[in-house]
Amino acid sequence: MNIEMIRAAAARLHGHIRRTPLLSSPALDDIAGRRVLVKPECLQHTGSFKYRGARAALSALDPDTRARGVLAFSSGNHAQGIARAAGEYGVPAVIVMPRDAPRLKIDTTRALGAEVVLYDRGREDRAAIGAALAKERGLTLIRPYDEPEVIAGQGTCGLEIAEDARALGIETAEVLSCCGGGGLSSGIALALEAEAPGLTLRTVEPEAFDDMKRSLAEGRITGHCGPEGGLCDAILTPQPGEITFPILARLAGPGIAVSDDHALRAMALAFQRLKLVAEPGGAVALAAALFSPEIRAGTVIATISGGNVEADTFTRALATLG
Template sequence: MTDIAMIEAARSRIAGHVRRTPLLFSPFFDEIAGRRVLVKTESLQLTGSFKFRGAWSAISALDPDVRAKGVLAFSSGNHAQAVALAARMHGISSTIVMPSDAPKLKIENTRAYGAEVVLYDRAKEDRDAIGVKLAAERGLTLIKPFDEPLVIAGQGTTGLELAEQAKEIGVERAEVLVPCGGGGLTSGIALALEARAPRLKARPCEPAGFDDVTRSLASGKIERNAAMSGSICDAIVTPSPGTITFPILRRLCGAGIVVTDEEALHAMALAFTRLKIVVEPGGAVALAAALFHGEEMAADTVIAVASGGNVDAALFRQALERFA
């Protein structure tokens, strides 16, 4: 199981290969939220999301002979791009299973990073089954998107940075809002904060209608989403929290926060106009929670993780035209 030692080891492996992303703020956000709001900008990470941390962590830890045979991943886009680039930087092949309705930009970028892309229908086909089958047929190592200890450890390096940056500016207590799909980033951050900044509390944020983690935390057992499509927050739409991530989330995280697609679009526009950063809908749900769901928080400071910035131009224009 992932622990702080694994996260520290992952940090050593990724040193020099990932960006230490900035922690930004805006007086306008503080005014809207009625409290201090800080934004951890993983949208500025390599491949446009935090996923590169976990991909590099997992691939770099493989035995060289195993790694040389190539890797496989299944993803709606951000994990896909991360694995594709990390594989290319390691000089190995990658095969990525992606839903056919993933944003065009993410599919094109994954191919541009050198991966073979295999498309599937997420409403009718099981991506896990497709991935396992391909891995067995080709002798590839499957790099899971979230329910994998080495991936969680890589994502946890975000939490190590965040703890250090909070300390640098004198923040000792805060609620850390994290966009949450299967829980890899949220659980990794929660583990890092437990060890390095225990007064910073992680809380998962999800889109309405796809709030499996929020419901799971409330019930104490893993809950599943009824559908696998229908939200613009495609990057964090998963069937359920992972069997590895959920016990971590249950032990360390506060209650989940659910936002609407409209709120995510509004947060995207505000991130652009006030911070000059591009954030995709799934990556903006934590900022949306910070700005529009203040009644669900008690801390005077909230830190919102902007987890990704890979958004199609048309959808980004829609956010700006509606709210900028």
């Protein structure tokens, strides 16, 4: 896993991904007491950065392997990214999802052309189902974050941040990344190391699901003490990845955790001040930029990693505007 893989992914993704800008609002700067720049990956195809990694992984396969199709376990943004990328190549995508996944996510993934295979979480083994499908049809499994070409794809987001920060004359800043398994965070960290060494990546997680923060503090992969599900569903992972963690242990600053209330307020402020739709997990980095006492930099760059949120959750966030 290295910067050359990210540069190669950027070349393959050119003309396919949306080149997202850095946005800002004087009102957000006032709230934060610092300069806040926002990288709106909610505007990426399929509504999250996951399309970058998915397209990067598919484009890295040799054509014969790709033609047999790909497999993913996901009920969320990774599924949509894989489904769209596979559709663009005209190759099969099989997405294995729990039977109790939200209807909208199942329908959206099917609408993108993927085959959705449902399983019973209580009685069936997801890995066994996937392995049997992969063997039978010759599908290639694309993991959501612990996969070098996926990390390379997410890293293209970091190349863009480095380029835009340079154009703005920003030499030092903290770059806040919404963090689940660490694919986006580790990709951005590698890109910044090479292209903008004055910019430091910091991971942001929900308070009860701070496995990356704990792991970074302890210097080894460890889990969180949170429950099974939560508001920020897109970024709830049991522990950091085997590939992503060593990268972040070497390059990232201390991890940050934010409350669900702050995530909801950040969603409301993104609505009011940036006219963007952020999902809860996609708003934690902006929440840290606005409300965390752990940030000292005069300039922060916060990813909004996704915007796939149901209307009722968004309405709940808007209620925090009072």
